[in-house]
Amino acid sequence: xxxxxxxxxxxxxxxxxxxxxxxxxxxxxxxxxxxxxxxxxxxxxxxxxxxxxxxxxxxxxxxxxxxxxxxxxxxxxxxxxxxxxxxxxxxxxxxxxxxxxxxxxxxxxxxxxxxxxxxxxxxxxxxxxxxxxxxxxxxxxxxxxxxxxxxxxxxxxxxxxxxxxxxxxxxxxxxxxxxxxxxxxxxxxxxxxxxxxxxxxxxxxxxxxxxxxxxxxxxxxxxxxxxxxxxxxxxxxxxxxxxxxxxxxxxxxxxxxxxxxxxxxxxxxxxxxxxxxxxxxxxxxxxxxxxxxxxxxxxxxxxxxxxxxxxxxxxxxxxxxxxxxxxxxxxxxxxxxxxxxxxxxxxxxxxxxxxxxxxxxxxxxxxxxx
Amino acid sequence: xxxxxxxxxxxxxxxxxxxxxxxxxxxxxxxxxxxxxxxxxxxxxxxxxxxxxxxxxxxxxxxxxxxxxxxxxxxxxxxxxxxxxxxxxxxxxxxxxxxxxxxxxxxxxxxxxxxxxxxxxxxxxxxxxxxxxxxxxxxxxxxxxxxxxxxxxxxxxxxxxxxxxxxxxxxxxxxxxxxxxxxxxxxxxxxxxxxxxxxxxxxxxxxxxxxxxxxxxxxxxxxxxxxxxxxxxxxxxxxxxxxxxxxxxxxxxxxxxxxxxxxxxxxxxxxxxxxxxxxxxxxxxxxxxxxxxxxxxxxxxxxxxxxxxxxxxxxxxxxxxxxxxxxxxxxxxxxxxxxxxxxxxxxx
Numbered sequence: 019x020x021x022x023x024x025x026x027x028x029x030x031x032x033x034x035x036x037x038x039x040x041x042x043x044x045x046x047x048x049x050x051x052x053x054x055x056x057x058x059x060x061x062x063x064x065x066x067x068x069x070x071x072x073x074x075x076x077x078x079x080x081x082x083x084x085x086x087x088x089x090x091x092x093x094x095x096x097x098x099x100x101x102x103x104x105x106x107x108x109x110x111x112x113x114x115x116x117x118x119x120x121x122x123x124x125x126x127x128x129x130x131x132x133x134x135x136x137x138x139x140x141x142x143x144x145x146x147x148x149x150x151x152x153x154x155x156x157x158x159x160x161x162x163x164x165x166x167x168x169x170x171x172x173x174x175x176x177x178x179x180x181x182x183x184x185x186x187x188x189x190x191x192x193x194x195x196x197x198x199x200x201x202x203x204x205x206x207x208x209x210x211x212x213x214x215x216x217x218x219x220x221x222x223x224x225x226x227x228x229x230x231x232x233x234x235x236x237x238x239x240x241x242x243x244x245x246x247x248x249x250x251x252x253x254x255x256x257x258x259x260x261x262x263x264x265x266x267x268x269x270x271x272x273x274x275x276x277x278x279x280x281x282x283x284x285x286x287x288x289x290x291x292x293x294x295x296x297x298x299x300x301x302x303x304x305x306x307x308x309x310x311x312x313x314x315x316x317x318x319x320x321x322x323x324x325x326x327x328x329x330x331x332x333x334x335x336x337x338x339x340x341x342x343x344x345x346x347x348x349x350x351x352x353x354x355x356x357x358x359x360x361x362x363x364x365x366x367x368x369x370x371x372x373x374x375x376x377x378x379x380x381x382x383x384x385x386x387x388x
Numbered sequence: 389x390x391x392x393x394x395x396x397x398x399x400x401x402x403x404x405x406x407x408x409x410x411x412x413x414x415x416x417x418x419x420x421x422x423x424x425x426x427x428x429x430x431x432x433x434x435x436x437x438x439x440x441x442x443x444x445x446x447x448x449x450x451x452x453x454x455x456x457x458x459x460x461x462x463x464x465x466x467x468x469x470x471x472x473x474x475x476x477x478x479x480x481x482x483x484x485x486x487x488x489x490x491x492x493x494x495x496x497x498x499x500x501x502x503x504x505x506x507x508x509x510x511x512x513x514x515x516x517x518x519x520x521x522x523x524x525x526x527x528x529x530x531x532x533x534x535x536x537x538x539x540x541x542x543x544x545x546x547x548x549x550x551x552x553x554x555x556x557x558x559x560x561x562x563x564x565x566x567x568x569x570x571x572x573x574x575x576x577x578x579x580x581x582x583x584x585x586x587x588x589x590x591x592x593x594x595x596x597x598x599x600x601x602x603x604x605x606x607x608x609x610x611x612x613x614x615x616x617x618x619x620x621x622x623x624x625x626x627x628x629x630x631x632x633x634x635x636x637x638x639x640x641x642x643x644x645x646x647x648x649x650x651x652x653x654x655x656x657x658x659x660x661x662x663x664x665x666x667x668x669x670x671x672x673x674x675x676x677x678x679x680x681x682x683x684x685x686x687x688x689x690x691x692x693x694x695x696x697x698x699x700x701x702x703x704x705x706x707x708x709x710x711x712x713x714x715x716x717x718x719x720x721x722x723x724x725x726x727x728x729x730x731x732x733x734x735x736x
Contacts (some may be wrong), residue, residue: 096576
């Protein structure tokens with residue numbers, strides 16, 4: 019009787035190992051967000067990031083995302099601000115990741131990608147880097163036998179974030195982490211969606227959002243981009259009259275619309291012009307720059323300003339699975355009567371503790387103090 | 389038999405009155421366009437409210453006051469100033485280059501300004517003391533002006549005439565475009581968007597800080613232009629005849645170039661690249677009023693201001709509530725007018 023359980027355990031272990039080995043050996047087939055079926059022989063160990071900032075996405079799933087990144091575009095270095103510096107500190111090897119291009123898709127060298135011998139390229143369906151419209155790059159990489167999967171957090175964030183994360187979990191062999199994140203993500207999303215669904219006759223407050231970009235007049239989201247977030251949380255984006263994804267609103271129109279809520283987004287680091295917000299930024303720095311935006315004469319007649327419903331958030335949430343934190347913040351600001359208890363920084367804290375390789379610290383959301 | 393002096397004098401006076409009337413008409417049209425520009429907008433504010441806000445700002449509510457004083461007025465005034473500056477610069481340029489197709493942007497002035505702006509936006513480079521939004525303005529201005537000085541230095545090396553100037557100018561356009569290309573290549577997606585917005589040219593950059601500056605620049609330079617009117621008219625008859633009238637052609641050209649570059653650099657620094665005004669403005673003026681620069685210079689100022697003001701109205705009206713960058717509008721209006729002018733010239 020004493021021997022039996024050990025044999026059983028050993029057998030179970032053997033079966034487990036066998037299954038594991040078989041799993042390892044089995045090719046992985048996934049359907050990406052643009053509907054292409056892609057098969058790779060085993061979980062990818064050398065990936066190309068078509069948009070450097072998706073390193074943050076990898077770091078939700080992989081403890082050392084830099085180790086598996088064989089090449090990337092330089093956009094994270096340029097837009098990531100102090101968060102990029104923190105990644106460098108955590109992963110000194112980051113400086114050695116070869117560039118496949120600087121930022122725009124036209125700067126990407128296919129030859130460089132091929133010469134890096136990646137086992138997978140991860141591109142955004144619509145992105146600043148190569149995307150689903152980059153027919154030449156896709157054709158050349160496929161001819162070179164380099165599989166490409168398309169993920170998407172930018173074009174249709176509310177449809178594609180979950181499939182993108184599941185997909186990444188599979189191709190990177192990190193399904194447990196991906197499923198945990200998806201479970202976390204869905205739970206929070208369902209809370210917001212469910213609450214809004216129970217309040218069908220909800221008044222949709224008018225929201226005016228400005229994307230602060232240095233010294234030039236700000237842009238506002240139209241129907242796509244962050245405008246979709248505003249509509250998703252039950253707000254009325256006054257920028258929907260714009261013909262494109264982002265455009266310039268006539269301030270006179272904004273004044274005559276009398277928006278209830280004002281939200282600024284930005285990525286400036288301390289000392290730069292614009293909305294100072296993000297990694298390692300202090301509360302007072304964000305408050306100062308937000309106060310400066312809110313005291314411009316041209317916004318003084320807005321009821322959002324008069325009633326101090328003035329908010330700020332980090333701009334890069336829009337192209338990331340971290341969009342859940344932005345959704346919570348926007349929901350809270352737009353419908354405080356329903357979502358007043360939500361804590362966007364708390365969401366980030368949980369993401370830090372459970373998922374991220376490099377924690378987000380600093381100010382990512384702000385409410386202007388009167 | 390020759391006409392008597394009395395007949396000539398009578399004809400001259402008649403022409404003088406006719407041209408004066410045309411100038412007055414242009415001025416009235418410009419004023420009307422300005423009034424329409426400040427009268428229309430996406431809100432329901434009517435003209436009486438606008439006038440009330442202008443003449444007694446304290447008596448209207450905050451929204452009306454801000455709409456009139458912070459949105460409509462600065463855009464409308466900036467439109468007049470930029471149009472006037474670019475068109476005056478264009479008129480002088482066409483004369484000193486002896487080339488009807490020349491414009492303030494022909495010699496790389498706007499390409500240089502763009503590069504200066506790109507330097508500020510992409511890598512935050514500027515002279516010490518300039519910070520924030522002024523970095524772009526200062527850079528655009530310095531590079532535009534510097535390009536002209538470089539051009540002058542290059543052409544005086546070989547003592548080339550207007551033809552040499554055009555060729556060096558074209559070289560500068562390509563050079564600065566390449567530099568700007570490098571900046572765009574290095575730029576992050578966000579900085580690139582910022583630069584593209586800047587380069588489209590937009591009146592939304594107008595405010596009560598930069599309007600007095602451009603006005604001051606224009607008010608200082610325009611009298612010098614007008615004072616050179618007869619010399620420029622003489623140059624229009626050809627370099628030889630101008631010399632025979634005692635005009636120091638080289639000096640005239642140099643001073644004129646300085647004026648052109650200051651006007652163009654100023655306008656471009658504050659609103660970005662605005663195409664075609666500097667080309668079409670002077671052409672319309674000369675078609676109406678002829679080559680006598682005592683008339684064609686002020687007429688250019690007025691026609692430029694008028695076209696720009698009309699473009700400002702259109703840029704607000706295309707999509708109610710949104711703003712189409714005015715540089716796009718001026719090009720869309722300018723190109724057909726330009727083609728019509730060329731075809732018209734062929735036929736004659």
